Amino acid sequence: MIAQFSIVPLGVGVSVSSYVAKVIKIVDESGLPYKLHAMGTIVEGQWDEVMGLIKKCRDALMQEVERIVIDIKIDDRKAAKGRIEAKVRSVEEKLGRPVKK
Amino acid sequence: MIAQFSIVPLGVGVSVSSYVAKVIKIVDESGLPYKLHAMGTIVEGQWDEVMGLIKKCRDALMQEVERIVIDIKIDDRKAAKGRIEAKVRSVEEKLGRPVKK
Amino acid sequence: MIAQFSIVPLGVGVSVSSYVAKVIKIVDESGLPYKLHAMGTIVEGQWDEVMGLIKKCRDALMQEVERIVIDIKIDDRKAAKGRIEAKVRSVEEKLGRPVKK
Amino acid sequence: MIAQFSIVPLGVGVSVSSYVAKVIKIVDESGLPYKLHAMGTIVEGQWDEVMGLIKKCRDALMQEVERIVIDIKIDDRKAAKGRIEAKVRSVEEKLGRPVKK
Numbered sequence: 001m002i003a004q005f006s007i008v009p010l011g012v013g014v015s016v017s018s019y020v021a022k023v024i025k026i027v028d029e030s031g032l033p034y035k036l037h038a039m040g041t042i043v044e045g046q047w048d049e050v051m052g053l054i055k056k057c058r059d060a061l062m063q064e065v066e067r068i069v070i071d072i073k074i075d076d077r078k079a080a081k082g083r084i085e086a087k088v089r090s091v092e093e094k095l096g097r098p099v100k101k
Numbered sequence: 102m103i104a105q106f107s108i109v110p111l112g113v114g115v116s117v118s119s120y121v122a123k124v125i126k127i128v129d130e131s132g133l134p135y136k137l138h139a140m141g142t143i144v145e146g147q148w149d150e151v152m153g154l155i156k157k158c159r160d161a162l163m164q165e166v167e168r169i170v171i172d173i174k175i176d177d178r179k180a181a182k183g184r185i186e187a188k189v190r191s192v193e194e195k196l197g198r199p200v201k202k
Numbered sequence: 203m204i205a206q207f208s209i210v211p212l213g214v215g216v217s218v219s220s221y222v223a224k225v226i227k228i229v230d231e232s233g234l235p236y237k238l239h240a241m242g243t244i245v246e247g248q249w250d251e252v253m254g255l256i257k258k259c260r261d262a263l264m265q266e267v268e269r270i271v272i273d274i275k276i277d278d279r280k281a282a283k284g285r286i287e288a289k290v291r292s293v294e295e296k297l298g299r300p301v302k303k
Numbered sequence: 304m305i306a307q308f309s310i311v312p313l314g315v316g317v318s319v320s321s322y323v324a325k326v327i328k329i330v331d332e333s334g335l336p337y338k339l340h341a342m343g344t345i346v347e348g349q350w351d352e353v354m355g356l357i358k359k360c361r362d363a364l365m366q367e368v369e370r371i372v373i374d375i376k377i378d379d380r381k382a383a384k385g386r387i388e389a390k391v392r393s394v395e396e397k398l399g400r401p402v403k404k
Contacts, residue, residue, distance in 0.1 A: 103240060103241070105240075105241040105242075115279070118289070118292040118293050118295075118296050119296045121293045121296075122293050122296035122297040125293055125297060125301050126297060129301060129302070134302075135302055136239065136240070136302050136303060137290055137293065137301045137302065137303050138237065138239050138244060138290065138303065139204055139206075139237070139244055139277075139285060139286045139287075139289040139290055140204070140206040140242075140244055140275055140277065141206075141241075143239060143240055143241055172275070174241055174273070176240075176241065178216070184240060185240045186240075188219070188240040188241075189238055189239065189240055191219040192219050192222045192223050192226055192238065194219075195219050195220045195222075195223035196223040196226060196227060200226050200230060200238045201230070201236055201237055201238065202237060202238050202239065
C-alpha cells in the first residue's frame with residue numbers, strides 16, 4: 001500500500017519545518033521508498049512497516065511537544081507495488097503528455 | 102489519543118454503507134469508546150489499540166474488495182482522556198452556549 | 203453536498219478551542235444544517251454556500267493568527283439531501299441496530 | 304496559500320486514473336503553479352483562484368459520475384509565496400542534506 005502522512009505539532013510556534021526534518025530523517029533511515037512534498041510525505045510498504053514507521057515518527061515528536069495532529073491517507077490496492085511513481089505515470093499516459101511533478 | 106477514520110471501497114458501486122456497517126460492527130465489538138458521524142468514525146484509545154482496530158477493519162474489507170482508500174486523522178495530546186465528549190464541551194464553554202452536535 | 207472541515211491555527215499554543223468557538227459561531231449564524239464533533243464540523247449545503255462559509259471562517263481566523271491549516275472533506279452525491287442524519291441512519295439499517303452517535 | 308486536493312469518483316470501477324487525468328488537464332490549463340504526486344495535486348494561489356479551480360474540476364467530474372469524494376488540505380500563511388518548492392527546501396536546510404522528492 002502507499003500512504004501519505006503529515007504531522008503538525010501544536011504549541012511550538014508558526015514554523016514547524018525543524019520537526020518535519022526530524023520526521024524525514026526517520027523516514028529516510030527506514031529504507032522504505034518515500035517522497036517528500038510540500039504537504040506531506042508519501043511512503044510505500046506493508047501495513048505494519050508503514051504504520052510502524054509513522055508510530056516511530058510520532059513517538060519522536062511526542063518526546064518534545066505536548067500535542068500533535070497527524071493526517072494519514074492510505075491507498076491500498078491488491079498486488080500493486082511501485083505506485084509512488086506508477087500512479088503519476090498512469091495519469092500521464094491517460095493524458096498523453098507529461099505533467100508537472 | 103483520539104482518531105477519526107473512514108474507509109471507502111472503490112469498484113463496488115456508488116453506495117458504500119453496507120461496508121461502513123461491517124466496519125462499525127468491528128469498532129463496536131472492540132469495546133473502545135467511539136462515535137459514528139456522517140463523515141467518519143471517531144475512536145479513543147492508545148496508539149496500538151486504535152491502529153490495531155483500524156487494521157482489523159481494513160483486513161475485513163480487503164477480503165471483499167480490490168481497493169480501499171482510508172483517511173485517518175489523529176489528535177494526540179499528552180495525558181488527555183475522554184476527549185470525544187470533552188473537546189465539544191470545551192468549545193461550548195468558550196462560546197457560552199450549546200451547539201448542534 | 204456535505205462537507206466536514208477543521209481549522210487549526212499554528213503558533214497560538216497547545217489549546218485551540220477558543221478559535222474553534224469563533225468558527226462555530228460563524229457556522230451557527232449561517233443557518234446551514236451543521237453538526238460539531240470532536241474532530242471537525244459537518245455542514246450541508248450547495249458548493250458556494252459551504253465554501254463561502256469556510257472562507258468566512260478562514261478570514262476571521264487569519265485576522266488573528268499568522269498561519270492556519272484547514273482540512274476539508276466533501277461527499278458530493280447527486281440529488282441527495284438531509285445526509286448529515288441520513289448517512290448514519292443508513293448504516294444503522296444495514297447493521298440492524300443503533301450505533302453510538 | 305497552498306492547497307492539496309484529490310477527487311475520487313465512486314461507482315466507476317477500481318481504476319480512477321482517467322478521471323484524475325481530466326482533473327489535471329483543468330489544473331494545467333489554469334496557469335496556477337501545481338505539482339501532481341501519487342496521492343493528490345498541490346496548487347498555489349489566492350483562496351478564490353484555488354477554490355474556483357477545484358470547483359471547476361468537481362463540476363467536470365459530476366457531469367460524468369453520480370458521486371465523488373473530495374479531500375482538500377490548505378496551508379495558509381500570511382505573505383508566503385512560492386511554497387510548493389520552498390517548504391521542501393526548508394526541510395532540507397534544517398536536515399542539512401537533500402531528501403527524496
